Each structure stands twice: as structure tokens, then as C-alpha cells.
Amino acid sequence: MFGDSFRNYEASVRQAEVSDTYNAMHSKQTVEFVQEQRANWLKFDKDVDLPNSIHDFQTAERIREQWPDEEYDWFHLVGLLHDLGKVMAGAAKLEQWAVVGDTYPVGCAPAEDAIVFPEAFKQNPDYTHPVYGATNGIYEPGCGISKLMLSWGHDEYMYQMLKANGCTIPEAGLNMIRLHSFYPWHDKRAYAQFEAPEDAETMKWVKEFNKFDLYSKGDVIPDVAALKPYYASLLKKYNLDGELRW
Secondary structure (H helix, E strand, O other): OOOHHHOOOOOOOOHHHHHHHHHHHHHHOOHHHHHHHHHHHOOOOOOOOOOOOHHHHHHHHHHHHHOOOHHHHHHHHHHHHOOHHHHHHHHOOOOHHHOOOOOOEOOOOOOHHHOOOHHHHHHOHHHHOOOOOOOOOOOOOOOOHHHOOEOOOHHHHHHHHHHHOOOOOOHHHHHHHHHOOOHHHHOOOOOHHHOOOOHHHHHHHHHHHHHHHHHHHHOOOOOHHHHHHHHHHHHHHOOOOOOOOO
């Protein structure tokens, strides 16, 4: 798939930084930590300034080029919004391991063969927990991917923020935002025991979105000012044009 060069975890020029981030994530993201972050952030009482993210406009425009029909304009908007949850890093000065990176479920044993830098999980208190460290943990087989409590980061925050604000983007689009970094599932096929029948359709859309997310990181710089009126119209259409609760 085009864009794979952006997921280099073995010989990256930022290898030490990437390794440190994932080691911290895997040793510190416990069930308790994720629950604390959800309690803190999902009150949506913060006031933040939205950045003009070049990457987000790149992603949106690549999607718009390949999916131009109006019936898929929600897909264009997903491209624009998908990374805006990273405002957490500036608003609360959260460390990178609590904002970015591949996601995975907490509350069950990590799929170490499908997760990058798995060694640090052994330092996580949940690793030896009698429930959280078990294969299925707190979940039932077939419960559905939507029922999993994923590691905390900008994807989960943005998904929950949009839901809380009454966003009318179809669930397929909202799931793209929540699950596009859940590579152990949609790329490596780990955690398949938790899938419900509808998750096949969810995965199809998530994988379609990721083509554009990865590819656009090397794309041309868009004319943001010229594009804003179109995306402003989509924000209005999908109930995101007023004052939003962050």
C-alpha cells in the first residue's frame, strides 16, 4: 500500500524518539490511566484554538479527488478533522505517548506479535493483572470492536468530542477517526476474536481512509485559504459550525 514508508520502525531517522515514545506508552497506558484521561477530557469544557493543519487539508483533498461525489462529502470532512485531537498536546501539555502512536485495547493482554516495540509491556502493571493480562480480559468474544477501550490518544478524544457535539457524520466516518491508528487490528488482524459482524464494513472504510492519511504526508502544499469556504460548508452541513465543546 502506498505510504508504507512513513511507518518505518526499524531504521528511522527519529528511531530513538519513536522508540522512547512507544516504550513509555506501553509501560504507562494502563486501564486506570485510560479511565482517568477519559474522565478528564470527556467533560468537554476546554477552550482551544484550532490549527490550520497542512496535513489535514492534504488528506481531505486527496480523499476529495478520489471520492468527489457529494454523497461522500462527509469523507472529505473526516480527512480534515481526523488529527485535530492533537490539540490535547498543547492544551494540557500531555506527553507524546498519551497523544500519538498506534492504538490498542487496554484491559486485555497485548497482542505482542502485532504491536511495535512490545518489550515495554512487561513493565506495565496490567501485564500481570489476573484479568487485564488475560487474553480476553474484560471483554467478551464477539463483543464488537466499538466496545473496546483503546489506549488513550488523539483519535479516541476526537471521536468522543465529535459524538458529544452532535456531529452527524455517518458512523463509518467517525470510526475512521477512532480506529485509523488501530494498526494491530486492521493491518495485523490481531484482536479478531472481539469482532462483531458489522466490523467487516468498519474495517473496509478504515483501510480506505488510511490510504489517504499516509500518502498525503508527502503531498503538495494546499491553498488553505481557498479551500476554507468548501470545508466551512461541510462543517455546517454536519452540525459542527457552531461553538463546540472541547
